[in-house]
Amino acid sequence: MALVDRLSKEKRSDLMRAVKSKKSLIENSVTHELWKRGLRFRRNVKNLKGKPDIAIKKDKIGLAEQDQFKLLPTHEPRP
Template identity: 50%
Template sequence: MEEKIFQEKRSKIMRSIKSQSALENLVSKELWKRGIRFKKNVRKLLGTPDIVTQKYKVVIFRFLFLACL
């Protein structure tokens, strides 16, 4: 009985987790539309930034813009 309750609660929690944020998708679409090419979730960089542009040397962490010079 307890397992079923646990499974139902876990299912509810897992359903509420979104794989992508709407704001991240909006920013990504706008960058792409303006011709700025980027990579998402680059694991080779410290902190795994959400968006990385190699040409402009800019990374975006949870939509906080940081310039890497």
């Protein structure tokens, strides 16, 4: 069953353009808590597989935010 978009192509484009991909409220909350606990990290790491929102390179951990944070399955440099 195909999903039908109720918005016109122009309206959908305007809405998607307004979506911010960096520094969301949940991302700021998580990074603040990580920093308070002494964990050092990098945000929006583009050279890792999956482009994690938060990466703790020392421990080889990547976190991605999509409604909630999830641990990425791999932490390898992108080809």
